[in-house]
Amino acid sequence: MPVDKSTVIRIAQLARIQVPEEELDGLAEELSNILGWVEQLNEVDTEGVAPMSSVIEGMELRPREDKVTDGDCRDAVLSNAPATRDGFFVVPKVIE
């Protein structure tokens, strides 16, 4: 089984998702099943193949003109925030 309980804990930390203790075994099994299934890709010879990150090969990403296209919309940016004060996002205390 590629994924054991301690691996699930490590992945959950990487993904910043709290996983209750009682769900760890089930998740280990599910993730193992999926990863075991995708490992069939090892049957394919990919020697010398360049990995494809985009289907639009050969297309250069367009640089845009270096000018301001946005801004002056503080209230719109903050309008969906769970907590704001004086025109800022309020977040949990980061520095003790």
Place this chain on the structure above:
Amino acid sequence: MVAFTDLTVADAREGLAKKEFSSRELTEAHIAAVEAARDLNAFILETPERALADASASDARRARGEAGAFEGIPVAIKDLFCTEGVNTTAGSHILDGFKPPYESTVSANLRGHGAVMLGKTNLDEFAMGSSNETSYYGPVKNPWRRKGDNRPLVPGGSSGGSSSAVSARLCLAATGTDTGGSIRQPAAFCGIVGMKPTYGRCSRWGTVAFASSLDQAGPMTRSVRDAAIMLGAMAGFDPKDSTSADRPLPDFEAVLGKGVAGMKIGIPREYRIGGTDPEILALWDQGIKWLEEAGAEAVEVSLPLTKYALPVYYIIAPAEASSNLARYDGMRYGLRVEGENPIATYEKTRAAGFGAEVRRRIMIGAYVLSAGYYDAYYIKAQKVRKLIADEFCAAFEKVDAILTPTAPTAAFAHGEKSGDLIAMYLNDVLTVPASLAGLPAISVPAGLSSDGLPLGLHLIANAFDEETLFRAAEALEMAANFTARPGDLTA
């Protein structure tokens, strides 16, 4: 005359142009249909007041002689498209209360062409699912039932609210998004047309991201012509999306009626995948005959890596999702569950805000991107993706389009497949390869199963050759003459 809700987009366009009826009348009929069909749970949010205001504005524009290409047509918008000032949920708890201060390019284009918005349709959470069972807002019902069996069925997914709404005549057309089959499979399950354009045709700007190298918006309609009309009103170059294709938009509708005489249609033998319903294989054979009778030549092609497309997809899509969904941290919008420190706040927010399937896919993605596994999983998948795309390129040197079934089965009941993840993933086995290669593809309703459910056939064309795709799809549509509608069989 035909009921307003039974019109095609093309019919409605003509009736509106001839002033036989107004957009307001057309819209009122659809608002009533939406309200009467709430049991389907196709909509997360109905926007009747907005629809009436849109319709009146449309009628006023028409009176001034300013009608656009989609003028006055009532549509439903998948709730993955951000709509300015109108709640957008992506089917997730984590976007609670989110009112975008901007409009997605696709929905803005439709608006710009005169479309009327009836509401936001239900979907699998963050478009991750093939049955619309992962939505925080509850499952959607397919308007179709099996003959002699009144159990509700899934509409497919992830664009299940859109497919259900179009099939049940709640709107003339709806937007969908397709990452691995999320337009085409629900279209097949609900007996409608669903089209995924070439990657880059429709802007991704303002559409909630799932897997950015795969996500494409497209039309869901009741005819091929309607899909061509609607794509023209959705697509186009957008400087705000770095992968948007900067190329002219053809008049997709203009190619209709040209037929398939002389066209070469590829039949990939590797799509005869074990587990496919024999009735669907028979329909596929029928589809080959239909296109031959219309003057096309069927040519066998080989796409040997087809069976690896799904495992490639289940590495690449979760990897991109884990990265895209990192933004949901409870700080700037949506749900926040307070913890004792910032990290605990992130972890609690994401645990409470994401459903089980989304959490699972984020974790798979985090795993395949993590140190020590990146090359073995993620890079390996990208290499196989390249080989799959190359196989299609080679096939399109010999053929103009490829014909396959859309999905290995007809619609199934709620809960029937949710216990087995890989069985659920197999719904997309026939649609995922074209997604990985970024190719345009369409599902056309082509027949009924012996228990009375719609079945779709699937066409794939070369990149940016939607015109060939629409021509072949229209030929298939004419030959299949699919006139069945939900409710006919169980009424």
